[in-house]
Amino acid sequence: MGMVMLLLLALLAFMIIGSLIAAESEDLLSAVVCVGAVGSGLAIIDLLLGAPDLAITQVVVEVLCVAILIRVVLTRRDETHETHKDTFAIATVLLVLGVLLVLGGWAMTTLHPFGQPLLASDAPGVAAQYLAGGVAEVGAVNYVMSVLLDYRAYDTLGEATVIFVSVIGSYAILRRTGRSHRAARSQEGES
């Protein structure tokens, strides 16, 4: 078992413990901080697994997430955050999730083992072609960026559309006065 594997398992355990505390914490603020810790753990795992671009993005996104959530939680105190009282419903949920865990775990063991990706197998797929011809075809030495901005540029366009829509949606939900209210008020002012 290599150093990377040990560190990875330790960080994964950290993430799982952090998310369990976030799930069961009585205080919303500490739950938010725990989710922030989980995201930071993910950023370190990104660095460990050779994805510096992802680590940078994850840290920036994490800071923004935690800032947004703390802003919401700090000013709005709320005392109700325990689980549903209905024990039968909770037992059913736990049973279903347990079955999901067992079936999913069985499915995971049938995947190609960790550390030997499809890229290294007999049928390497599209990634090997990108790695072989990336510099010559695109001219970028960063393969993540050449996939993101050239080979899969339409995906990135779709992503930009999704972000644009979510920003517009947040603005529409959060603005103080709706368009119809503003029109009505300006009419009142004229009369």
Next chain:
Amino acid sequence: MTLTALPYLLALALMIIGLYVVVAKKNIIKIILGVAILDYAVNLFLLLLGYRDGGTAPIASPQQAASSDTLATFAAGSVDPVPQALVLTSIVIGLGCLALMVSLAIRLHEKFGTFDMTRIRELKG
């Protein structure tokens, strides 16, 4: 056999925790946090799938990019760049979704004065 699948299993466990929070908790902020955990777990799983033992980041140095021979040895030791590129997209989309969910939660709290799902469901208007 089991050890090689252990990181996948832990990522799956993280995903199940997120799903549990989404289904079983009744505080809207908790549910949003559950969606965030679910998001992290799925991104992590995709990243784990692309890792190669002792792999380097898929960024070639100028010396490696100089000739096709050095580039081939680099490509034989690099991790898979495709999951990384798609997860990069997914992380940012996760932030957009979280912002949208949080703004809905703010409006609900403004209207009903609570984050409790069951009480919001009982109230009218």
